[in-house]
Amino acid sequence: MFMAYFSLSGCDDAGSDANSSDASDHLVVYCAHDSIYSEEILNRFTKETGIDIDIRFDTEATKSLGLVQSIIAEAEHPRCDVFWNNEILGTLDLAERGLLHAYQSPNADRIPAKFKSTDSTWTGFGGRLRLYIINTNKMEASPESVEEALTGDLSQMAVAKPLYGTTLTQYALMWSEMGGDAVKEWYQQRTKQGWKIVQGNAVVKNLVASGVCEFGWTDTDDYFLAVDDKQPVAMLPIRTEGGQTICIPNTVAIVKGTEQESASQQLVDFLLSPEIELALANSRSRQVPLGTVDETKLPEQVKQLQEWAAEGVPLEGLLKARNECLDWLKEEFLQ
Incomplete structure (x- = not known):
């Protein structure tokens, strides 16, 4: 099946930031969220941290299943460091197979319990x-x-x-x-x-x-x-x-076996930040923040959706x- 790859390179001055990682840091991200929204966000991460990213997107025909199947097939020799899924079922499958690495991001504290795993293998955002x-x-x-x-x-x-x-x-x-x-x-x-x-x-x-x-x-x-x-x-x-x-979150998880654990954790923290949930809310997709954000920066249409999202059924046991x-x-x- 066809998979698209994109490389995002960091800016030359990003390494001067106090939070920047070593120049050798490099992440492979499998991303099921639409590239027109996600590529800009991942590019922003590279600019802020100096960590280069290779992105593997899914296709409209296979949805996120193609990426999930790839992670399963690559289990013995993982290629993916971080999986940004645009739904949850495939992520639950990977967690059940023991293919995700537990990480309790400090930014996960702002996400309601029903939108994250009980074992810290994945966390939801932007529903x-x-x-x-x-x-x-x-x-x-x-x-x-x-x-x-x-x-x-x-x-x-x-x-x-x-x-x-x-x-x-x-x-x-x-x-x-x-x-x-x-x-x-x-x-x-x-x-x-x-x-x-x-x-x-x-x-x-x-x-x-x-x-x-x-x-x-x-x-x-x-x-x-x-x-x-x-x-x-x-x-x-x-x-x-x-x-x-039925509120279906994006999910982010670190793939078990990554050799870039520190850089992977930085990306997870970044995606789970209020700033990224606000960026998704203000995109054309109007994704709903699941954690606390500055309400004054939300579109009115998304404020209506927040009430419905709060009524969402838990999905972890599906x-x-x-x-x-x-x-x-x-x-x-x-x-």
């Missing part, structure tokens, strides 16, 4: 929310309208194929709460109602924003791209059976449900 995107020219953006629409013909509803990404996380949560048999029955019923299963969340956003579909499931980052394009869309949070929202659900989904979509 996205699962939501309904609604074309306001086609239907009213209210919970009642959505509930009514879900009872009838769903040919005007679009959802992403749930084999990867945040849609898989949503399915895994349903599997955990409802049980496998109930999820299969629910899925068959939705399929009979005619919902459109498409390649990804961005496609869902495009179909709803253009009016081809009335509503669908997507993430906040895709939703705000439609908002910025001045499309007639509104959002409502998707809620679990227990009434909680791995078993994810594995069982994914086995079934592969039977549905890959055979």
Whole structure:
């Protein structure tokens, strides 16, 4: 599979900083967050510390799974020092396999417990929310309208194929709460109602924003791209059976076996800082700070999302449900 590599070189005067590392420091970072947002942040780290970074991005086709599979395949001879994942399930998989190195960052103290591991192998930051995107020219953006629409013909509803990404996380949560048999029955019923299963969340956003579909499931980052394009869309949070929202954080972890432990810790501290959460919040993706930040520097749209993120269901215990659900989904979509 194709993976893109980018190298970020430090500035000549960065080594004069009191916190700078030795010039021999060099990190390999596997990054699943979109390069248009993450590359600038990693470049900023290099400028501030003098630590060079080689970045390996994922692809839209493989999502973060390609990077997770690479870390697993390279376990005997790790190439990756730090894994910046844009979701959590793959990170849980790596932690379960013993492939992550525990590190308690001082900046992790500002992150709520439900967004970090109990054994310090990973920490979440900058979350996205699962939501309904609604074309306001086609239907009213209210919970009642959505509930009514879900009872009838769903040919005007679009959802992403749930084999990867945040849609898989949503399915895994349903599997955990409802049980496998109930999820299969629910899925068959939705399929009979005619919902459109498409390649990804961005496609869902495009179909709803253009009016081809009335509503669908997507993430906040895709939703705000439609908002910025001045499309007639509104959002409502998707809620679990227990009434909680689904807030999916970025996660950062040090890969077990790294030979750059000190530099890796510096990058983890950097990514978990309030400044980086604010940078993600002010990007086009509007990612939600999970820890405390200066509220005056947050966009108004993100302040609304903070309330929903605070209601997010804990995700750390999802791995078993994810594995069982994914086995079934592969039977549905890959055979």
